[in-house]
Amino acid sequence: QSVLTQPPSASGTPGQRVTISCSGSSSNIGSNTVNWYQQLPGTAPKLLIYSNNQRPSGVPDRFSGSKSGTSASLAISGLQSEDEADYYCAAWDDSLNGPGVVFGGGTKLTVL
Amino acid sequence: QVQLVESGGGLVKPGGSLRLSCAASGFTFSDYYMSWIRQAPGKGLEWVSYISSSGSTIYYADSVKGRFTISRDNAKNSLYLQMNSLRAEDTAVYYCARDQSIVAFDIWGQGTMVTVSS
Numbered sequence: 001q002s003v004l005t006q007p008p009s010a011s012g013t014p015g016q017r018v019t020i021s022c023s024g025s026s027s028n029i030g031s032n033t034v035n036w037y038q039q040l041p042g043t044a045p046k047l048l049i050y051s052n053n054q055r056p057s058g059v060p061d062r063f064s065g066s067k068s069g070t071s072a073s074l075a076i077s078g079l080q081s082e083d084e085a086d087y088y089c090a091a092w093d094d095s096l097n098g099p100g101v102v103f104g105g106g107t108k109l110t111v112l
Numbered sequence: 113q114v115q116l117v118e119s120g121g122g123l124v125k126p127g128g129s130l131r132l133s134c135a136a137s138g139f140t141f142s143d144y145y146m147s148w149i150r151q152a153p154g155k156g157l158e159w160v161s162y163i164s165s166s167g168s169t170i171y172y173a174d175s176v177k178g179r180f181t182i183s184r185d186n187a188k189n190s191l192y193l194q195m196n197s198l199r200a201e202d203t204a205v206y207y208c209a210r211d212q213s214i215v216a217f218d219i220w221g222q223g224t225m226v227t228v229s230s
Contacts, residue, residue, distance in 0.1 A: 032214065033214055035215050035216045035217075037157070037217070044220040044221065044223055045207075045220055047212070050216035050218075051214075056218060086156075090159075090215050092215050097174070098171065098177070099171055100159060100173055101149075102159070103157045103159060104156070106157070
């Protein structure tokens with residue numbers, strides 16, 4: 001059971017817009033920034049979005065992030081076949097039990 | 113170029129120990145916080161441990177607290193993870209990652225596989 005909740009799967013056709021949600025709590029998303037990672041099959045994860053909505057250089061502007069309260073979303077517009085991957089959200093958690101990094105369980109995106 | 117290269121993975125029996133290393137190059141290692149993150153076969157990402165740039169601040173996931181120890185040698189541009197009392201559930205690919213800013217892991221190694229099995 002992951003601390004951040006993501007849908008296990010999402011899908012879309014080429015050219016469509018797809019969104020992936022990430023739900024947390026006041027100790028993580030509610031008080032810290034959210035980052036998103038893309039993991040292509042057999043490869044290490046790649047930073048896709050940081051600080052809620054910032055794109056590292058080289059990441060296409062088809063990818064965008066947003067945050068509201070204790071939830072965040074990743075949007076992918078103009079869906080392409082190469083976007084088929086696993087997507088993870090992550091945030092710092094200020095838990096009294098011990099602070100640390102929390103990840104979502106991941107969303108497998110299928111391009112139909 | 114900027115890169116991280118992990119080593120030290122392998123097959124170990126339950127209760128055994130293993131030390132992972134992560135060699136950094138292409139950037140000023142001592143400027144960055146670093147983390148170990150693992151991924152069990154077919155599963156999602158799980159954060160393991162976090163160390164500040166100087167090594168003075170360290171955090172662990174509850175699942176490894178008391179068994180794993182993170183450390184770094186800035187003179188050698190290296191990050192380490194000492195893993196003791198290993199369990200089957202520690203079987204995973206272990207990645208080291210550079211933290212650009214507050215959990216923004218911008219550089220990842222290729223990963224090293226740890227298998228705990230009798």
